Amino acid sequence: MAAPELTAAQRRKLRLWRRMIVGCLVAAGVALFTEVVLLAWPGVSRGVRLTVGGIFVELAISAAVLGALGRCPACNAGFDASPQRVLPESCRQCGVLLASP
Numbered sequence: 001m002a003a004p005e006l007t008a009a010q011r012r013k014l015r016l017w018r019r020m021i022v023g024c025l026v027a028a029g030v031a032l033f034t035e036v037v038l039l040a041w042p043g044v045s046r047g048v049r050l051t052v053g054g055i056f057v058e059l060a061i062s063a064a065v066l067g068a069l070g071r072c073p074a075c076n077a078g079f080d081a082s083p084q085r086v087l088p089e090s091c092r093q094c095g096v097l098l099a100s101p
Contacts (some may be wrong), residue, residue, distance in 0.1 A: 004096045010073035014087075014098065017070060021086055024063035031056035072096065 006014065035052045038044045067086060070079040077093035089099045 004074070004094065006074060006096055006098075013073040017066070017073075018087060021063050021066050021070075024059050024066065028056055028059035028063060031059060072098070 031052055035049065035056055038049050038052055070087070071077065072079065072091040072094060074096040075091060075094040077091055079088055079091075087098050090097050
């Protein structure tokens, strides 16, 4: 039996969730790079460094929370946490394919 597929609305919802996580991770990387540059730059105030460090922490936590709270758009089951991938190949409960072909 073939695995069920997502509807167009469900694919949009999944794409939005994935973009939010990737966006948070990319922005956290930019903030971390900026923090390293600011630490090496002489004369930068402590407040600026703390602000950029706080932005990095917030973005990293946001990506972790979004990843942990991810749900299948078809059946609303939680995703299994995988250290290798943001999104599993298929839903463990309903079997719908989640990975893009």
